[in-house]
Amino acid sequence: MAGSGTAHLRDDEDVLLRVEDLLVEYPARAGLKVQAVAGISFDIRRCETLGFVGESGCGKSTTGRALLQLPSPTAGSVLVDGKDLTRLSPRDMRRERTKLQMIFQDPISSLNPRRRIRESVREPLAIWDRDHGDGLEKVARVLDQVGLDSATVGDRYPSELSGGQCQRIAIARALIMEPALLICDEPVSALDVSVQAQILNLLEDLKEQYGLSMMFIAHDLAVVKNISDRVAVMYLGKLCEIADANAIVKRPAHPYTRELISAVPVPDATIRRRSEEKAPAEVPSPLNPPSGCRFRTRCSRAEAVCAVEEPQFQKVDDGHFVACHFPLRGMPMVRTTTEAVGV
Structure with a gap:
């Protein structure tokens, strides 16, 4: 797997966020380092939602926080409207954060x-926007927009x-400064299924209303x-596939993506879904990731080259890129599987 250097959108696309070779390392025992994010690159267009999916501990949340410089990444660049946030002074970065807001996983503890x-919703206005007076009118308006x-x-x-x-309130607090980019860090995982649907529909409506880009x-x-x-x-700090949402579900090109789709429950025990051989459940340690392709130790398609050469992104279709030496081609998921993820 590799960073998405060749998977960037074209320069003429209306790109709000461009991330280049983002690296986030943390110190570990015995002088070792954990690469939570290992040199990834991606773009987000204006008014676009880019979803990040993967197993727990793969680096998704660390990536979101690194965009906000919380903390700053070890290396790489984060460009918003062409301005590299990694090169800003703390004071200038603090001002830029008004354009970038985050919704956290636990709505109550946030x-x-x-x-x-x-008071919680009004606080950003009190700090940054003196023109709104006490700001209570705008607070009431944004609370109304989130259904409260x-x-x-x-x-x-x-x-x-x-x-x-509480999650609606967290969304209202994030929107009060009218940001350009909203980073949603598992905003519905702590909620009941019925409430999840309400929050997802709310985010879709607010995206259209505010012209938001979302991660x-x-x-x-x-x-x-x-x-x-x-x-x-x-997977394990690396990006392995990027594509349109429908395409990545109907025709996954990376074996790991296919395993993720196959793991989605189907409410019929008699259905047998076509899939690759089941991957071993144990994820390698991020302290000592596999050489070459990081997924190779769990991949039924791995060959010798996968251990010695890190795969680079290649284009398999319009807007569809995969980092794999042996991508899946012409192997669509069967209908019962795609139905499980809402296709």
């Missing part, structure tokens, strides 16, 4: 338990509200497929 809801009544919830504390209500991080391929325009598949 809110200050000692602050009333109205300011008069009803404004004086409450997070502990008095449900998880779904949507999740481990659930069905959720990612249904909200994303394009999907990036991540």
